[in-house]
Every structure is written in C-alpha cells, then in structure tokens.
Amino acid sequence: MKLPPEFISLSQEIGAQPLLVQGPGGNTSVKIEGHMWIKASGTELAEARDKNIFVAVDPAKAMQELEGAGDGSCRSALINPDGGLRPSIETTFHAMFNHKFVFHFHSVAAICHAIAEEGRTALAEKLSGLQWVSTPYRKPGIPLTKAIRESVGSRDIQVIVLNNHGIIILGNTVDEVREQINEVEQRLNLPVLAEGTTNVPTADYPGWNNVSEVSALATIPHLFQRATSGTYYPDHIVFLGPAMPALSSSELARLNPVEFPVPAVLVEGEGVYLKSDARPAQRAMLDCIYNVLVRIPADWTLLPIGEEAEAELLNWDAEKYRQALSKRTG
Numbered sequence: 001m002k003l004p005p006e007f008i009s010l011s012q013e014i015g016a017q018p019l020l021v022q023g024p025g026g027n028t029s030v031k032i033e034g035h036m037w038i039k040a041s042g043t044e045l046a047e048a049r050d051k052n053i054f055v056a057v058d059p060a061k062a063m064q065e066l067e068g069a070g071d072g073s074c075r076s077a078l079i080n081p082d083g084g085l086r087p088s089i090e091t092t093f094h095a096m097f098n099h100k101f102v103f104h105f106h107s108v109a110a111i112c113h114a115i116a117e118e119g120r121t122a123l124a125e126k127l128s129g130l131q132w133v134s135t136p137y138r139k140p141g142i143p144l145t146k147a148i149r150e151s152v153g154s155r156d157i158q159v160i161v162l163n164n165h166g167i168i169i170l171g172n173t174v175d176e177v178r179e180q181i182n183e184v185e186q187r188l189n190l191p192v193l194a195e196g197t198t199n200v201p202t203a204d205y206p207g208w209n210n211v212s213e214v215s216a217l218a219t220i221p222h223l224f225q226r227a228t229s230g231t232y233y234p235d236h237i238v239f240l241g242p243a244m245p246a247l248s249s250s251e252l253a254r255l256n257p258v259e260f261p262v263p264a265v266l267v268e269g270e271g272v273y274l275k276s277d278a279r280p281a282q283r284a285m286l287d288c289i290y291n292v293l294v295r296i297p298a299d300w301t302l303l304p305i306g307e308e309a310e311a312e313l314l315n316w317d318a319e320k321y322r323q324a325l326s327k328r329t330g
C-alpha cells in the first residue's frame with residue numbers, strides 16, 4: 001500500500017522539529033479503505049520519508065480493545081501480525097475518530113500551556129474560534145483514549161489539548177491538518193524567557209557530559225526549582241525518570257554513572273550533565289524539558305502529574321523509584 005505522499009511529508013516535517021516532536025514521541029495515522037496506517041511503536045516520525053515506520057491495523061478491532069478485548073496494545077488489530085512492527089500505544093484514540101488523518105505530537109507550546117494553571121485558563125482565549133477541547137491527564141493507552149472520548153463527546157472537534165501531555169489535530173485532508181497545526185502553534189507560541197549562563201564545571205565527572213545548551217535548568221533558580229520538583233508529561237519520565245535529580249558537585253564526582261538509574265542530573269548553579277552513553281532520545285527529552293521550562297512565565301503555577309502517575313508510568317521497583325525521588329528537592 002502506497003500511503004499519500006503529502007501525509008508522509010507532513011509526518012516527517014513535524015518529526016524533524018524539536019519544538020513539535022522529540023525522539024520517538026508523537027504519532028500520525030491515515031485511514032484508507034477500512035485499514036488504518038499508524039506509526040509503529042519505537043519508530044521516529046523524522047524517519048517517515050526514509051523508512052517504513054507505519055503499520056496497518058483494523059480500526060474496528062482496535063476499538064474492541066478499548067472495550068476490553070485484548071491487552072490494550074492493539075496487537076490483536078494488526079493486519080499482518082508477523083510483520084515485526086507493533087502499533088503505537090496510542091493507537092486506540094487514532095482509531096476512535098472517523099477523520100481520515102490524526103496527528104498527535106508533543107508540541108512544546110501546547111505542553112507549556114497544558115502543564116500550568118494559568119496556561120490552561122489562557123487556552124480559552126488563545127484558541128477561541130477553533131473547534132477545540134482539552135482533556136485531563138491520563139496514562140497513555142486505554143485510560144487516555146477513554147478520557148478523550150468523554151471530553152469530545154458528540155462534538156465536531158479538530159484540536160484536542162491533552163493536559164500534561166501534548167496535542168491531537170484531526171482532519172480529512174493533509175492541508176487541513178497542516179493549517180490547523182500552523183494556526184495552533186502560532187496562537188500558543190511563547191517566547192524564550194530565560195537564557196542560561198555557562199559556568200565552568202567545578203570538577204571532572206567521568207562518564208558525564210556537560211550539556212551547556214540547557215544549562216539554564218541548573219543556573220536559573222526558578223527553572224532549577226521547577227525541573228527538580230516534579231514530572232510534567234509522560235515522555236519525560238519514560239526517558240529521563242521522575243523530575244530531575246539534583247546532586248552536589250562532590251556527589252556527582254563520586255557517582256558511577258553505570259549505577260545511577262537516570263541519564264541526566266543537575267548541579268545547582270553549575271550545569272546539566274548527561275551520561276556520555278545516553279541515547280539520542282534521552283538527549284531529545286532533555287532539550288524538551290529545557291524548551292518547555294524556559295518559555296513558561298515565572299508567575300505561572302505548574303501542575304506536575306504527581307507521584308502516583310509517575311509510578312504508574314514506570315515499571316521500576318519501589319527501591320529504584322525511592323532512590324530517584326530522594327534526589328529531588330521539591
């Protein structure tokens with residue numbers, strides 16, 4: 001099956017923009033002749049032109065998983081179960097809409113609004129005139145899809161802001177989707193408010209790299225406080241662990257990166273350190289939390305997902321989890 005080239009193009013284009021998609025985050029789908037082609041789990045939208053990242057599912061079967069059939073992974077809905085690709089964990093909400101095209105991504109502008117009380121309130125004015133709705137935070141998969149279904153109801157909606165997560169854009173043509181993405185991004189755009197300073201590391205930290213581009217997370221006090229006191233959206237915890245741990249320079253100098261459970265740490269007033277063997281997706285997620293926090297006005301009230309939601313997203317054992325939690329300041 002040859003997928004519409006304009007669909008592949010737009011998927012790749014948003015995938016290549018770190019302010020819209022980070023690493024393997026986000027997913028897009030198209031429905032053609034009773035099948036739905038959706039981004040496969042673990043693949044990257046940025047590779048849409050170069051690789052086959054889409055997998056075909058039966059949307060009716062995916063909807064049955066929403067009603068309790070299968071395990072919620074939508075593997076039962078695969079047209080070719082032996083093809084090696086698994087559908088995205090977010091397949092059920094793609095299947096739920098009749099729209100031909102569904103684009104879901106982790107827009108930094110949308111996240112900035114969706115993780116703050118004042119941001120959520122501002123959406124009403126900023127998105128006025130668009131057919132939009134917001135939905136409460138739920139764990140990605142069946143719980144999120146059910147929450148979206150409840151929020152949308154029978155209304156004709158094109159834009160769904162997912163609290164503490166991202167955004168969904170629905171359309172029947174790729175042009176329509178592209179227009180909505182541009183419109184929403186323009187309306188929700190927030191300027192960068194804080195530039196970091198780069199301080200010289202006080203010690204050598206074997207196995208860790210200083211990521212000077214995001215040093216504001218450690219050197220600007222309110223960003224440091226926000227970065228270390230909570231987790232604001234699921235991909236952060238999946239790739240970087242809960243919140244961000246704060247260590248002193250001497251603690252980091254003594255730390256064996258192999259034994260530490262998360263890939264990035266902050267040293268207050270000094271810098272941000274990433275394990276030197278960190279995966280590109282982990283670096284992308286570090287850039288994401290920086291891009292989010294440097295845009296949120298200092299007087300907005302942030303709404304982290306909370307420890308229960310963190311634990312639900314991690315399959316960490318209790319000890320590993322406590323260890324990471326003990327490193328947070330808030």
Ligand SMILES: [Zn+2]
Nearest residue numbers: 026090104166
């Ligand atoms: Zn998502």
